Amino acid sequence: MSQFQSRITSLLGIRYPIILAPMGGVSGGELAAAVSEAGGLGLVGASYGDPEWMKRELGHVAGLECPWGVGLVMFTVAKRFDLLDLALSFRPDVVALSFGDPAPFIEPIRNAGARILIQVHNIKQARDAVAAGADALIVQGAEAGGHSWKRATLPLAPAVRDAVGPAMPIIVAGGIADGRGMAAALTLGGDAAMLGTRFFATSEALGSPDIKRRLIEGHAEETVRTRAFDIVRGIDWPPQYSGRALENEFSRMWVAREAELSMASDAVRTAYADAVRNDDLHIRAVWAGEAVDMINSIQPARTVIDDLMREAEASLALALRSFAPEAAIPA
Ligand SMILES: Cc1cc2nc3c(=O)[nH]c(=O)nc-3n(C[C@H](O)[C@H](O)[C@H](O)COP(=O)(O)O)c2cc1C
Numbered sequence: 001m002s003q004f005q006s007r008i009t010s011l012l013g014i015r016y017p018i019i020l021a022p023m024g025g026v027s028g029g030e031l032a033a034a035v036s037e038a039g040g041l042g043l044v045g046a047s048y049g050d051p052e053w054m055k056r057e058l059g060h061v062a063g064l065e066c067p068w069g070v071g072l073v074m075f076t077v078a079k080r081f082d083l084l085d086l087a088l089s090f091r092p093d094v095v096a097l098s099f100g101d102p103a104p105f106i107e108p109i110r111n112a113g114a115r116i117l118i119q120v121h122n123i124k125q126a127r128d129a130v131a132a133g134a135d136a137l138i139v140q141g142a143e144a145g146g147h148s149w150k151r152a153t154l155p156l157a158p159a160v161r162d163a164v165g166p167a168m169p170i171i172v173a174g175g176i177a178d179g180r181g182m183a184a185a186l187t188l189g190g191d192a193a194m195l196g197t198r199f200f201a202t203s204e205a206l207g208s209p210d211i212k213r214r215l216i217e218g219h220a221e222e223t224v225r226t227r228a229f230d231i232v233r234g235i236d237w238p239p240q241y242s243g244r245a246l247e248n249e250f251s252r253m254w255v256a257r258e259a260e261l262s263m264a265s266d267a268v269r270t271a272y273a274d275a276v277r278n279d280d281l282h283i284r285a286v287w288a289g290e291a292v293d294m295i296n297s298i299q300p301a302r303t304v305i306d307d308l309m310r311e312a313e314a315s316l317a318l319a320l321r322s323f324a325p326e327a328a329i330p331a
Contacts, residue, residue, distance in 0.1 A: 006310070007169035010194035011135060012094060012115060013067050015039030017170055017186070018305055019138075021196030022071020022096050023146065023205075024048065029060020031204040036068045043069045043096050048076040048235065049083035058090040067093040069114070074100025075238060088112040096138065097269035099241060106133045117171065119162070121149035126160045136169035142225070143175030145197040145252070145289030147243040154188070157246055161189025177291035179311020183319070186312070193308075202301045209277050211286055212298050213297040218246045220290040228254040229285040231261045232272045242259065244289055249282040250275075 004105060018040035020027055024047025032042030044061060046054050049072065061068045071091045073098070077083045078100055083229050087095065088108065095109045098119035109116050118129035119138040129137055139160045141153025153174040172190035176182055177198040185193040199205060201215045225242045228251060245251065250272070254261045261268070275283035299307075 006186075006191040008067040008136060008171060011169055012041055014041050016243035016305060016309055017192035018182070018308055019043065019173075020191055020301075021045070021146075021173060021194050022047065023196050023200060024073075026196075026200050026205050026207055026287075027071070028204075029057040029204070031199065031202060031301060032057075032068055032264050033061050033064055034202070034204045035199065035305065036064055036066045038302040040305050041067060041069060041094060043071045043094065044092075046070050046083070047073050048088055049073075049080060049086075051083065051086055054083070054086055058087065058092075061092075062090045062145070069094030069096060069117075070146075071096040071098065071099055074102060074105065076235075078104060080246070084108060088114070098138070098140075098265055099238065102129060102132045102134070116278075119173070120160065122151055122156070123159055123163045126164050130164050130168055134168075136191075137164065138170060138173050139190070140194075141172075141174030142172060142244075143290040145244055145291070146287045147237070147241045148174065148225075149240060154184075157190055158186040159186065175289060176293050179308050179313070180315045181291070181294075182308050182312040183315035186316070187319075195291075195304075195308075198293045198295065198304060199301060200288070201295045201298050202304060203298055210279060210281060211307050214246060214281055214286050215288055215292055215295050216297065218286070218288055218292045218295075220293045222247045223288060223290060223292065224251050224255055226251055226255045227258050228261055232264070232269055232274075234269065243285070243287060246286045246288050246292070248284075248286065248322040250284070258317045263315045 016039040020035040020042045022043040022045040024045045027045035032044045035042035070087045094115045096117040115135045118134040120126040139157050142148045157172045169191045171192045171194050172185035173194035176193045182193045223244050224247050225244045227242050230237045
C-alpha cells in the first residue's frame with residue numbers, strides 16, 4: 001500500500017489517516033487497540049464516564065506501543081473532573097473532546113502530554129476550539145451515527161477549512177464508510193477521516209451479534225434523529241443536539257412525543273433499562289448513521305482499514321484520470 005502523509009499522520013504519529021470514533025459502549029479497548037495496531041488511531045469511547053468501564057477498557061490499550069486515545073463527552077465530565085484524571089492516569093497519547101466547552105480541559109490534558117482533538121459542528125465552534133488550544137478539529141456532520149448538530153458534512157468541512165485556515169489539522173466525520181467517503185474527506189479540506197458506524201460493524205466492537213446484524217440489515221432512511229433515547233435514560237443533553245439511531249418500536253412511539261416522555265413514569269425508564277440489559281433491539285437504541293447503507297458484513301478492524309486505504313487510493317486515482325486530457329470527451 002502507498003505511503004500516506006498528512007498533518008494528522010505527522011501530528012499523531014500514525015501510519016494511516018483513519019481515526020476510530022470514540023463510540024460510547026462500542027469503542028472498547030479491544031477495538032481501539034485493533035485500529036491503532038493496524039495503523040490508524042483507536043479512541044476508546046469513555047463517553048459519559050463510567051469509572052469501572054473506563055478502568056477495564058483503558059487497561060487493554062494502556063500498554064500499546066502505538067498511539068491510542070480516549071474520547072470524553074465534555075458536558076458530563078465537566079461535572080466530574082475525576083473522570084478526566086482517571087482517563088489521563090492511563091497515559092493516552094490523544095484525548096478527543098466532544099459536546100461542551102473545552103476550556104477547563106485544555107491545561108490538564110496538555111500537562112499530561114496528550115494531543116487534544118476537539119469535535120465541532122459549525123464554524124463558530126471551530127474558531128472557538130482553535131482559540132481554546134485544539135491540536136486538531138474533528139468536523140462532524142449530521143449524517144453521523146450517534147449525536148450531532150444539524151449541518152451536513154459535505155458543505156461543513158470545506159467551510160470550516162476556509163474559516164480556520166490551512167494550518168489547522170482537520171479530521172472529517174459523519175457519513176464515511178468506505179474509501180470513496182475517505183477520498184472525499186481528503187478533498188474537502190480534511191487531513192483524515194473519522195469513522196463510527198463502519199467500525200461498529202467489526203468483530204472487535206463491543207455489542208452483541210444481533211446488534212451488529214441490525215447494522216447490516218438497516219438502511220439510512222430508517223434512521224431517525226431524536227432526543228427520546230436521551231430523555232428516557234435521564235441524560236441531560238444540551239438541547240441543540242440529537243442522536244441518530246435506527247428506528248424501532250420505542251422511537252416510533254416517542255419521537256413525536258418527547259415532551260410527554262420527559263414526564264413519563266419511572267416504569268417507562270425501568271422498562272428501557274431492562275431492554276438495554278436484555279439487548280432488546282425493539283426498544284434499546286441502535287445508534288447508526290447514514291453510512292449504514294454501505295455496511296454489508298462484519299469485518300475485523302484491520303480489514304476495514306486495509307480496504308479503506310486501497311479504495312481511497314483507487315477513488316482518487318480514478319477521479320484524477322477523469323481529468324486527464326486523453327479522457328476528454330470529443331466535442
Ligand atoms: C454507536 C455510536 C456511539 C457513539 N457514541 C459517541 C460518544 O459517546 N461520544 C462522541 O463524541 N461521539 C459518539 N458517536 C459519534 C461519533 O463520534 C462520530 O462522530 C460518528 O460516528 C461519525 O459518523 P459515522 O457514524 O457516520 O461514521 C457515536 C456514534 C455511534 C455510531
